[in-house]
Structures are given as structure tokens and as C-alpha cells.
Amino acid sequence: MDHEEKNDGEWVRRVQGGETEAFEVLVRRHEKSIFNLLYRWLGDYDEAAETAQEVFLSAYRSIRNFRGDSKFSTWLYRIAVNHAKNRQKGLGASRRRMTPLESADPDGEGGPVARLPDPGPDPVQEAERAETHERVQKWLGSLNADEALLILLHDLQDVGYEEMAQILNIPLGTVKSRLHRARLALKAKLAPYFNSLRTKNEM
Amino acid sequence: MKCEQVQEKLSEYLDGHLDRDASGLIESHLASCPHCQAEVRALAEAKRMVAGLPAIEPPPGFSQRVMSRVREEAERPTLVRRLFFPMRNKIPIHALALLLVGGIAVYLYQTRQPVQPVATKSVPAAPELMAKQEQNAPAAPQEKTESFAPSPMEKKLKENTMKDTGRTAEKSGKMEGGAGGIKMATPSPAKVPADYKLSVTTRGQTRRIGQRDGGKIYGTP
Numbered sequence: 564m565d566h567e568e569k570n571d572g573e574w575v576r577r578v579q580g581g582e583t584e585a586f587e588v589l590v591r592r593h594e595k596s597i598f599n600l601l602y603r604w605l606g607d608y609d610e611a612a613e614t615a616q617e618v619f620l621s622a623y624r625s626i627r628n629f630r631g632d633s634k635f636s637t638w639l640y641r642i643a644v645n646h647a648k649n650r651q652k653g654l655g656a657s658r659r660r661m662t663p664l665e666s667a668d669p670d671g672e673g674g675p676v677a678r679l680p681d682p683g684p685d686p687v688q689e690a691e692r693a694e695t696h697e698r699v700q701k702w703l704g705s706l707n708a709d710e711a712l713l714i715l716l717h718d719l720q721d722v723g724y725e726e727m728a729q730i731l732n733i734p735l736g737t738v739k740s741r742l743h744r745a746r747l748a749l750k751a752k753l754a755p756y757f758n759s760l761r762t763k764n765e766m
Numbered sequence: 767m768k769c770e771q772v773q774e775k776l777s778e779y780l781d782g783h784l785d786r787d788a789s790g791l792i793e794s795h796l797a798s799c800p801h802c803q804a805e806v807r808a809l810a811e812a813k814r815m816v817a818g819l820p821a822i823e824p825p826p827g828f829s830q831r832v833m834s835r836v837r838e839e840a841e842r843p844t845l846v847r848r849l850f851f852p853m854r855n856k857i858p859i860h861a862l863a864l865l866l867v868g869g870i871a872v873y874l875y876q877t878r879q880p881v882q883p884v885a886t887k888s889v890p891a892a893p894e895l896m897a898k899q900e901q902n903a904p905a906a907p908q909e910k911t912e913s914f915a916p917s918p919m920e921k922k923l924k925e926n927t928m929k930d931t932g933r934t935a936e937k938s939g940k941m942e943g944g945a946g947g948i949k950m951a952t953p954s955p956a957k958v959p960a961d962y963k964l965s966v967t968t969r970g971q972t973r974r975i976g977q978r979d980g981g982k983i984y985g986t987p
Binding site: 616743749750757 | 812
């Protein structure tokens with residue numbers, strides 16, 4: 564990770580020096596994490612793809628402003644968060660974030676599940692797993708957007724507390740308390756599901 | 767340690783952000799508190815479920831699409847810059863604009879110039895001349911009589927003046943012939959000397975010219 568960060572700096576400097584093509588290395592390195600964060604946060608595949616494209620374009624435009632005070636990924640996450648927030652505002656997103664997977668039945672076409680690689684050898688188990696993922700996505704969408712973001716950054720993207728504080732420009736203490744509050748909220752959504760699973764298993 | 771205090775710290779505990787002492791306190795509480803055990807298990811489950819979300823691939827060709835837009839972006843500034851950006855290119859545009867405006871201004875000034883000086887001079891001069899005319903009025907009939915014999919010198923002067931007057935009249939006639947009211951503006955030079963009343967009966971600058979000449983040449987000192 565450290566090595567890659569050093570490497571990022573190298574490619575950033577090249578782009579800053581006018582080497583446009585060097586930017587592709589940065590895109591390829593970070594497209595997956597940025598796209599996945601946006602996809603999980605916005606809850607819509609196409610929306611995420613479009614936003615991710617805007618994020619990289621915006622990063623390219625302002626790459627001269629990147630001074631290397633933080634990691635490139637931190638800087639990129641910050642751009643992504645800002646773009647996603649604008650998009651949420653523009654689309655009345657609290658509703659949008661909740662809906663996309665609501666209607667999707669586990670084996671429906673076109674949902675994100677359809678874009679996953681082929682299920683493993685046990686289709687039943689895979690289907691169950693996919694259903695669980697959908698539920699998690701739905702619960703995340705029903706959380707407060709800021710709380711969902713902290714959960715996604717930390718638990719899905721492995722972003723540390725300090726880096727989250729930098730990305731969101733909030734104090735470390737706020738990161739801690741907000742993340743905990745977010746987990747409690749998510750836990751409350753999970754509880755009925757697990758209780759039903761437990762009773763199902765016991766039967 | 768109370769359950770409440772423990773539960774507040776459970777996320778940090780799960781994420782490994784507590785030091786050894788704090789972790790130890792939590793663990794010893796958990797060992798004896800089934801309620802908090804259930805709580806930490808549920809939180810860990812929530813964390814695990816999010817972490818277990820599969821990574822989704824971006825749409826195929828994503829980076830190529832980004833790069834094609836980035837390349838567009840990289841080209842665009844040079845076009846914009848060519849027109850507005852560096853000073854060395856901006857100055858000619860400004861200079862050209864300045865020249866254009868200046869040129870138009872000079873052109874407009876020149877086309878109006880012949881009209882303007884006459885008009886502007888005649889207006890302030892008029893009252894003064896009117897006064898002169900009144901002053902000279904009583905003397906005028908005597909002056910105008912042919913019995914008054916001008917000296918050869920005066921005669922020559924008169925002739926010259928008449929020519930001048932004629933020319934001026936002709937000129938102003940050309941200019942103002944179109945404007946109503948100045949009917950006399952086209953007399954021939956030959957006619958002018960015969961009719962001195964011209965200086966009195968005409969209006970505007972023509973009267974002024976005649977008056978001045980009359981005042982100078984024929985007026986009593």
C-alpha cells in the first residue's frame with residue numbers, strides 16, 4: 564500500500580507535468596474502489612458509473628491543486644464524496660438510494676446480481692448469499708447518508724479513522740462516534756432478519 | 767465498568783482502535799455480561815456483512831471512456847488559451863479593438879467637421895451682431911447712397927470683400943440650401959454687390975457675414 568502510494572505520487576507528478584496519458588494508470592488503479600463506493604452508496608449501477616466518470620474527470624481537471632499533503636486516494640475519495648452528494652441532492656437521492664434494490668427479486672434480470680460472475684457450484688447457497696447482499700444494500704440505503712458513508716468507507720473500503728476524518732473534513736472524535744452510531748442503526752435493521760434466520764435454523 | 771460505557775466503545779474495540787488497557791477492561795466486562803456479549807456480536811455481524819459485500823466490476827471500457835474525455839479536456843485549454851489566455855496573444859486583440867474604435871471615431875469626426883464649426887460659431891456671435899446691426903441702423907441709409915464716393919483703395923477693398931461675401935454665401939448655400947428658410951443662400955457673386963440689403967434681410971451666418979463686412983467697410987467709424 565505504501566509502495567503504491569509512492570507510485571501514485573510519481574504518476575500524479577507526471578500528469579501535473581503535462582503527461583496526460585499517465586492519468587490512465589491512476590484511473591485503472593482507483594476505478595474499482597471509487598466505483599464500488601459510489602455504487603454501494605448511491606445504490607444504482609448506472610448512476611455510480613456516471614458519477615465515477617465525473618469524479619475522475621474532475622480529478623484530472625484539478626490535479627494541479629493536489630499537493631501531496633494527503634494520499635492520492637484520500638484526495639480522490641473526497642472528490643467522489645462531493646460528487647455523490649451533489650448527485651444525491653440533484654436526484655432527491657434519499658428516496659433513490661433506497662429504491663433501486665427494493666424491487667429487485669433475487670433472480671430478477673438487470674439488477675447488480677446479474678452483473679456478478681457466474682454463481683459457484685451451489686446455486687442455492689449462492690442465491691441465498693446474493694439475497695443477503697441485496698438486503699445489506701437496502702439497509703445501507705435506508706440509513707442516514709453520512710452514516711452509510713462511514714460504514715462503507717471503513718468496513719467495505721478499509722479506510723482508516725484518520726483518513727476518514729481527512730476525507731470528510733471532520734474531527735477524529737466525530738468519525739468514531741458517527742461510525743458507532745451508524746453501526747448501531749445498521750444492527751437494528753439486521754436484528755429482525757437474524758432473528759428470523761435463527762428460528763428458521765432451529766426449526 | 768458499566769454496560770453503557772462498554773457499549774459506547776464497542777465499535778472502536780471491534781476496529782482495534784483501543785489500547786491494550788481499554789481493550790482489557792472491555793473484555794473482562796464482556797466475559798461476565800451476556801447482554802453486552804450479544805451487543806458486540808451483533809455489531810460484529812453488521813460489520814462483517816458490509817465487508818462481505820462483493821466487489822463489483824466497473825462497466826467495461828470505463829477507463830477508456832474516462833481517458834477519451836480526459837484527452838478532450840487536455841486539448842481544449844490550448845484552444846481557449848489561444849484566444850484569451852497568454853498576455854502575448856491578448857495584446858494584439860486589444861490593440862486591434864482599440865484601433866478599430868479609434869478609426870471609427872476619427873472617421874465620424876471628420877465627416878461632421880465641415881458642418882460643426884460654422885454652426886457653433888454662428889450661435890454665440892448672433893446677439894453681438896444684432897447689437898451691431900442696431901447700432902449701425904441709423905447710419906445705414908446714408909452709407910448706402912451712391913453719392914458717397916469711395917476712394918480707389920476702398921473700392922478695391924470693397925470688390926474683394928464682395929467676392930469673399932459671394933463665395934461665402936455660395937458655400938453656405940451649398941451647405942444649407944436644403945434647409946428651409948434660407949432662400950437667399952444661392953445668389954451669384956455678381957448680384958451681391960448690387961443688393962446690400964442682403965446683409966440685413968438674410969438670416970443665420972450669411973447675414974452675419976454680410977453684416978460684418980458691411981460694418982467694417984461701410985459702417986461709420
